[in-house]
Amino acid sequence: MALKYTAHVNQKECVSCGTCVKVCPRGAISVYKGVFAVVDKTGCIGCKKCAKSCPASVISMISKERNYEEKELL
């Protein structure tokens, strides 16, 4: 059921460390121009690895269908 969810980055708070890029098994998250992380929502499988590893805790999981934050999933 993980496919129902996608990672969402609070880009204002991202410190562009690149940790999420390294842990993503699908290559679905990248750091745009070295400034903030961006998620490819079609590639994301909702595994939460990026959210769990982000040192700034700026990644949350959101429902692809309803588009609200599912922070309790972390």
Ligand code: SF4
């Ligand atoms: S791990 Fe967190 S702070 Fe680092 S680039 Fe990814 S979203 Fe930004």
Ligand code: SF4
């Ligand atoms: S939830 Fe998993 S698949 Fe989606 S961007 Fe994060 S690490 Fe990649």
